[in-house]
Amino acid sequence: MTNVSVIIVTMGTKNYINSCLESIFKQTHLLFEVIVIDNSSTQSLALEINKLYPSVKVYPGAKDSFYAQALNQGIGLSRGEFILCLNDDVILDKDFIRQALSGFSVKKNIGLVSGKILRRDGKTLDSTGLFLSAWRTAKERGYGLANSGQFEQGGFIFGVNGAAAFYRKEMLEEVKDKNGYFDSRFSMFYEDLDLSWRAKKRGWLAYYIPTAVANHVRGGSFRPDSGIDKPVARRYLSDELHCGLIENRYLTILKNETFFGFFLHLIPILIYDLCAWIFVLFFQPKVIKLFFSRLFRKRF
Template identity: 30%
Template structure:
């Protein structure tokens, strides 16, 4: 690991930590939007997980004021964020995805909002998928019941039902302020005193569920986690190759992280319930798509069957897919 371009600022309102992996072009757009839309004294720390697409050179050449931590291997999302948090100097700490664009001084606005709400330990802003579509960010605690509602597709039957729609707050359009269990990790603004009380992200999570765990610990410590539509960013969903590039492996990794979460916060019985939900769901889906493939073979049916097979292998034998 090497470190370059340390910020010389001693008066830093916000430290912005971005973890990247092969996201050079969208990362460049993200960094430009921060520079153009943020007037508060701030520092930007990019932790690069061994990109091979020239991301590190782009940062050094185009953004010399950005602090770059250039890892020689992919340490995962939680561990890489921790590297940035450990050297951050700001009074507030912002975790920001590289596939986002800051709009209308969003960081400045949310910093002011947080100052006016001292009982809040983590806040997220409104996120747009395109010019007209608000992304459904933030969600309920991913306990065993909510995981089962998602895995078996029950939340889709009545997304606005107070129980069935609970996992993803299906009755809420993200156009109003609301206390939430989990602030989505693409934009998480946390005051320094909260961070110092709660600590770093749990590195047991390689990717996924680390924000759920962090928010759980923030709420357990007595602070609120809140979504506020006071400001907005654009999220180029799917642009982050850390999640979109490796389909089957990352799908299994997502379930693995959720099981780590349930074991940590709901004990072994909770983890067993989550494992059972994942396994039963995969068996049902694999069987359904297998029959559909026999009736009419399509690439989509075959891919669904392979995905179900990989999930079953993981939960029965602990074998993670290579790709």
């Protein structure tokens, strides 16, 4: 019996994926399957993984696919009642799956569960759940703070961080639309907030379990220790990815925000946008041209 499907998307970073898989196969909860979507499509990686872990199913990602599309591919292949989506630069504590599953039993309409995600040093918080900021970005609770026991109480949150996100399959099927479980139009960034927001609008709840602990090299599978959520780190993004970051935020707002909510938060939204575009103007001016050249392409 398989009640958990673990889906890992990798860009072929062998050191990360090997450590991630090792932590999965040390779990105290044993009823799981593991699906790896290899967006680098390197046959050598698949062979190496299957040599160490014969039960892991490795599939090449679709041509030119990004994170959201790869996750959709994995979810479509999954058999589990619960879906754990992982970045390849995440290491799970041995009780992570067992502890996280307990969150789904709190209420029948809990469709998303997050554990406590730490940085690789084990001392710094990466995320204890997603919240929606006034400027309509994903706010990672506890981000960058020392882990001093301040988030040891479980409770309801807005959504879950995509680095180590647990979903109820029933919820995913309900919120799925023509663009997939995750919005396949999103190249990278905001796909976790968008899905969390869509689920919330359908009446599904998200819950935080502090005893489900994972360690994450933020941006490790992209650029080690980049901290890509922070404004200064946007200089590490290519023009294409930075443009996608801007586009996906706007698309998330357009898809999910109510008319009243938009005008209630209009001032902080405008302030954030002003700062973001000034940053782009000085550090990545090519993003401006790219953004407006793509503005009227079909996105809906």
